[in-house]
Structures are given as C-alpha cells and as structure tokens.
Amino acid sequence: MLPAMDVLSRHAVQVAGDPASPPILFAHGFGCDQTLWRFVAPELAKDHFVVTFDYVGAGRSDRSAYDPGRYASLDGFAEDILDIVHRLDLRDVTLVGHSVSATIAMLASIAEPGRFRDLVLVTPSPRYLDDLPDYRGGFARADIEGLLGMMEVNATGWAAYLAPVVMGNPDRPELASDLEATFCTIDPVMARQFAEVTFLADNRADISKVSVPSLIIQVSDDVVAPIEVGRYLHQRLLDSTFRVIEGTGHCPHVSHPSETVGLIREYLRDRRPTPTPPTSAPAIA
C-alpha cells in the first residue's frame, strides 16, 4: 500500500471563486485535461466555488500515482471524484462531467447521492458501442479497435504531436505566458486504458440508480455522442432536463462556451429554491 498521497496534488486540483459560494466540480472527459474547462469555469467562478482537476495520468496530475488496477473500470474514476469531494469537504455539489465523465459523475452520485445537488452531463453516453437492434451507441467494436490502434501510433510520436501545441502562439499571447503549458498532455499508457475503459463500458443499467437531478447538454451534431443517445439517457434518467446546443462537435464547453455557461446558469437558477425563512420553529421529532 502506497502512503496516502494528498488527493489535491495527485489530481492537480485547482480552485477558484468564493469557497462560501455553491460548489461546482468539473470533471474532464477522455482526450484532454482540466484546462478544457477554462472557457467556462472562470465565468461560473464569479458566483460559485469552482473546482477543476486532472485524472491521474492526465495534465499535471501525479503520474506516479497511476494504478492500472484502480482505473480498470469507471468506478475507479468515480472514487477519484469522491476523494476530491471529501478532501475539500464539498457539500451540495453541482458535478459537471464531460463525455465519459458524465457517466463517471452518475457513478459518483450513485455511490454518495447525499453529496451532490445536481449533475450536469455534457455530451454523455452510457454506452458507445451499438447493441442492435435496441440500442445505437454509434460505434462498432472495430471502430474502437481502429481508434486504439491510431492512438498507439500517435503515441510513438506523441511528443512531436504535443510539443508544437504547447509552444507560444503569436495569435494568443496569453498562451505563451500561460502556466498551463501541459495542455492536453496525457500519458499514453493512461490514454490507452482510458480509451478502452471509456469506449467498451456499458453503464446503461446504472441510469435508473441515479437519484440526483440532472441537466443533459447535447450537441445537435456530435459524432461521439449522437443526439439519440442523449434522448435515450434523458428518457431513463429520473428528474433530468435535456437541452441541445445547435452545432457540431463533442466539446460544447470549448466550441460553444457562452451557450454552455448559459444553459448551466439557467438550469441552476431554476433548480435553486429561493431560500425561504422558516415559518415556524422546527418540530421536535
């Protein structure tokens, strides 16, 4: 057993906003790291306590903490989220999960429903593979194998692929000075396992176990998480709200940040009950 490493450094946890404000925890999806939230998180940090983090192996997490056993299923990732929630003692959390992290968020809320006020599921999919005739996830097994192969080849030139990405960019001078110089870096071993766990998982049976209210944000043209998958989820997910952003792509928080923030704000505003002063002394049970 390794000595208990601090959860905050293990996951390069970043916080912003007033700790007394309602907490929002952002969980990044497959393919990148917490820096993808930078187009939406600062806006929400104005009136929320915003927490972002990297899964182990991604971004600036502690890669030495990568444990293939723990991350052999999405439950290990859900434990990461719960570790962070406990470490920061967050309560009534709004948990925002992108892509596979939408599923991970569902799993975390099933494990400890009391900790979460609501879930925001950005381009979720409970199952990426087709299970015909009843379910169309969008992909055949051969597609996923093709992806894994392509990732493997890219991994051999991974550094070459990433190095230019993190170099200073004349168009965006703020990037050059930005400390987020590890943009989208993922350990190839982690990336491969994450891809396998993500794309071969089937969490359809977990949908009905979710008791926390949720907002589903889908993009009208998303090849990774088709809109039908979002509808499928919405129909089976208790107390869920389904909103669609017109556009293309799998990362609305990057491609359509203001719409994404708008939908989250609108949902939270409608969800939050206006605090009412107690009309009578609480009854003694």
Next chain:
Amino acid sequence: MLAGDLRIVESNRALAAMIGMPGSELAGRSFESLLSVPARILFQTHVFPALMADGRVEEVLLTLGPSGDQAVPVLLNAERSEAGGEAAYVAVMVRIRARSQWERELLDATRALERERASSQQLAEELAVVASDLNARLADDARSREFRDAFVGVVSHELRTPITTIFGMSHLLRERHRTMAPDAVTAGLDDIQREADRLRRLTEDLLVLSRAEGSRLEVSDDPLVLGHVLRATVKEEAARSEGHRFETSIDRDLPLVLGESIYVEQVLRNFLSNAVKYSPAGSLVRIEAARDGDGVAVRVIDEGRGLGDEPSEQLWELFFRSADAMRQASGAGIGLFVSRELVQAMGGRVWARPAGNEAGGAEFGFWLPAIEVEEDT
C-alpha cells in the same frame, strides 16, 4: 482551407484524389465527414480541443474515408488563421502510406525491443540469483575453512589434555601400582576416569556439532517427561562433582514437552559442568524447572563469578571463551554452542544472565515448548 466551424471552404485536387471524390463536392462538407469513424473520435476528443484552444496541431495520424482496410492514413497539420476577419483554419494533410508502414514497423520493432528488454531483464535477474548463490557458496567455503582451522586447533588441544592424563596416568599405574600408596592409586584412577569422562562428553558435543553443521539434528515427536530426565541427570552429575552442593526445585505438574531426552541430558550436563567449573568448591548449584508460558523453563544457577563483561550473546558462539573463563578453567568453547543448537532443534531457546544472587553467580537456562494437550470440553 476550413471555415471557423470546420467546414471546407476550399480544397485542392490532391485532396479530391485522396478521397476519390470530385473537388466540387467537397466544398461545404464538414472536415470531420472526411474522416473514418475511429478518426472522428480522435479528432473530436484530441485534435479539435487542441485546435480550438491553441490554434494548431501538428503531425496527427488520422485516417480518411471508410473504416477498415480502405482507410487512407494521413498526417494532419492544421493551424488557425483568419479570413476576412473570421476565424479560419488551414489544414494540410500528407498521405503517409509509406510512413504508416514505417510507423507500423517502428511500433513492431519497439514491441520486439520491449520483449527483448523484458527477457534480458529476466536473464539479468536469473544471473543475479546465480551470482548471489555463488557468492553465498564462496562465503560458505570461507566459513567452513575458518571453521575447520578453528576446529582442528581447539579440538586437538582439548583432546590432547585428557589423553595425556589418561595415557600418562595409566602408564604410571601399570608400572608402579604395586609400590604406590593406595590413596595415590585411587587418586590416579579418579584422574583417569574424570579425563575419560571429559573425553566422552567432548566427543558427544562434537557429534552434535557435525550434525548441526549439516542440519541433521533430528528430533522425534515423542512427548518427554522433563522431570525424570532432569532428576536423573542432576543425580549423575552430582555424584561426579562432590565438591559442590546441588539443589533441585522441579514443579510437580510440569507439562509434557517436545524434546529428545538425550539432547536434554546433554544440554543440562553442559550447563551443570560449566556451573561446577566456574564456581568455587562448596558452593551451591540450583536447578529449577517451572512452567513458563507455553512451555517449561529450566534454569541452572550457580554462585560463581558471573558472566563477566562480554555480552551474553557471545557466550553461545562456537569456540568463544570469555577472558574470565580462560583464566578459570580449560575448555573448548563448544559446549554452549552445542547446547543452543540442540535446544533450538527442539524448538526452544536458551539464555544466560546474571543470577542476581548474593554471590554474583550466573544463570543458564533453556526453554522447551509444551505439547498441546487437547482438552475434552
């Protein structure tokens, strides 16, 4: 050239040829639609975020067209630029059939190298085991050479003393017993008997030593009634050492122990003869046996000069003799070592400590495990 929403604005003929589609049909299509299904996932999860956030990607392997064997591998470089004040992207794709082949080979070679490395690492580990084995054997050889030298030195000395006495005295008696005073004859016979006895014990210890060296000390699982063995041995030893007083205190209800009676005898004799050897004539030697935890503790307590300054652990080492002991009596430094070997072979332990009585004295003890008696409850 792509628009901000990644739709194709303009493309060259090379792309059309690559796709196998007229260039006119390409305009207006999304870039993503050119890709194979797996490449679309990679594009959406890795390439697009990087492109949006940082404005460029370089050398990403993607495949165009239908999935499977017909997919065309390409290397994508893309960079954001501007067109009429609007965001736009320039994407350059290089068909890389050859490179793809090369990459595949590189990957295979990397894997082979990985396997090679793993197997050579295994080989190295095996070699390390063999080496440490050899080292251990060399060390063993060195130890046994040392042991043999010490052994020959000590034993030849220890054998020579009694043999000299026996040889000389028997010769003397044979020649002159008729003319000698009867007391002198008796004294001479006593000398012979004492030295013969010493010789006998030494050979017994040596036998144990040789067995212990080869880890061949065998212990039967027959239960042993310790009280009988102790009383008999003390009685025998007391008869031999008339200069000392012996006192035994053996608990009545001692449990049965796991042990070999001849080993227990030998250990106790060693302890008793040491007690006699290193304490003044007329002093008391106490033998105590009592239940102690899951076994029985046997203690031999003398009124001698105690253990001296050496750490008590050293006493049990082979051929060790304390400075004090060497001044007081001769000895081989084998008895205590052998005693410990025997006790340990029976699953017990030994100790030596100051007796804490007025005379100073030493306590040598051993402990043997009791046999578990299953209780019928």
